[in-house]
Amino acid sequence: MRLNWLRGLDLWVVVATVAGIGTLLAALAMTSDGLGDWGAGVLVNIGASVLLIVPVYILTKRLDKRIERVGSETRSSVQALADRVETFEQDVERRIEDVAASVAAQLEQERHEDKAAFTALGSAPSRDSVLEALRRANELGLISQRRGPRVCVSDAWRIFVRIDFNEAPDRYFDEEEVSFTLETFDGNMLAVVLWPEDQDVEAVMVKLGRSLLRETSGEQLDVRGLFEGMSRALSIAQTDPERRPIWQVCPPQWVVTEHGIHTYGGAPYYGAATRALEGNARLATHIAEKTWVDPDSLDDAVAVALALSKP
Template identity: 65%
Template sequence: MSIATVIGVGTLLAGFALTSDGIGDWTSGVLVNIGASVILVVPIYLLTKRLDERIERVGSETQSSVRALADRVETFEQGVERRIDEVASSVASRLAQESRADAEAFDALGSAPSRDAVLRALERANELGLISQRRGPRVCVSGDRQLFVQISFNENPDYFRGEEEISFTVEGYDGTALEVVPWSDKDDVEAVLVRLGRVLQRKTAEPHLDVKALFEGLTAALMVAQSDPDRRPIWQLCPPQWAVTEHGIITYGNAPNYGVSIKALARDSHLAGHLADKTWVESDSLEEAVSVALSLDRKRELEPPF
């Protein structure tokens, strides 16, 4: 028991004693009130003080915990930030490396074509959405730009039906297929190109197949498709300015970025004329692109869906 409580009890007892001895009521009442007040107030004061000390101690502990938690969070955030930076750097590096590898694979078609090189390039182009399996890119193989070779890729060929992963389709200006030359894994590049050259000799007055132009044209088409998502899937290049895609025509090279959908060209016959009035437009390239886009689109509409 605290000293204050003892004093309070003593004062209270003294007050009672004075009352019992008949000594002044006022003095007795004062002593009783003082004693009772000390007995009541002091414990409350002590309790309050202990609560304040407890609260202060808890607050101090809480602040320490908060600081410790803040330090841990900061450390975690710094670790996460470093990890994110590392991951972002790694992802960017890998994507850049893949992009360079793709460009090298496409470029190899024009310098050292082989079935494996062509297959790797077409597989990657298909994976990136640069080409469509329904209609692959085509390259002009005649001086009058009326005969083309479409290079097709089939990721799931049916060998029992004579399908191959790679095939060359000789076709007319409007996309009509004249003859298909499949490229089996048993044929090297010379063997399949000799067969393709014989087909062209039957279909055109060209003395021979321009092998270099064929593979360089395929390389250029894939490179243009890789340069911008709006230029894919690529159908044909109409040098030096316009490319034909599955969706419409779009510029490439040094021309301003400009595209027109096939639906818009088909809906408005004057649209191409208005476009040709632009000072930067190469008219022959535009005219061919519009004609090819509309012709191939009509051919697509006539083909069965499967």
């Protein structure tokens, strides 16, 4: 029969207690029977020691085991928590990598779309394609509201066509989002041709061509050259922040921007601010002395930058 009443107690504590009491009773019997005080004293010491030391020792061991079990459970809990934290960190890292990859892919796609829009400007111009290209160029900072890029349409008379983009909500009622300005080398306006929504590219180019005829001795407007030049300017501005906002391309080596001049294409990376060119006449000469410089392209760029910077 199981000793259910011992449940929850350490059996060894009970055994030690019984043994200690038994020893004390034996000592008492020896004393009462006259078997000797010395033997009784020894049994008393043994019994007392058993009653005092053994239970304390056993209880101490039980306490140590309890502490060890609690420590083991704590270590397990800490390890489980560490595993959860590590799993969470890995999950966060994976999500960040996924977001980074998605952002990179989207930016790459938009870059290709920008390039396609600028190419369409030169190959298949329409009001929608021109407006889309200018809108993208404006968002990227390739052009400025102050003045858009321009293309030479008459070498003999040094006349240019500038394309301007204005999508400001507070523009005047008679202003259009896209307009063409016929201007002189130094930026003096000769004529402005707006591009309303209800007119196609042919109608607008006819107006611009008539304006060019009035300012020259019968020169014809090169429509293809105009739009290809605009497309080329935006494509060059897209390649580097120092080439934007772009004002004019001076092939084969230099561009003029709102801030100065800068190389493009296969030329070494080099630029000069308009303020520096204005304040130091020797700077252009110093640049021209470099062996890789195309002198005609440089002279044209410096002259345009200085001319357009005048108020």
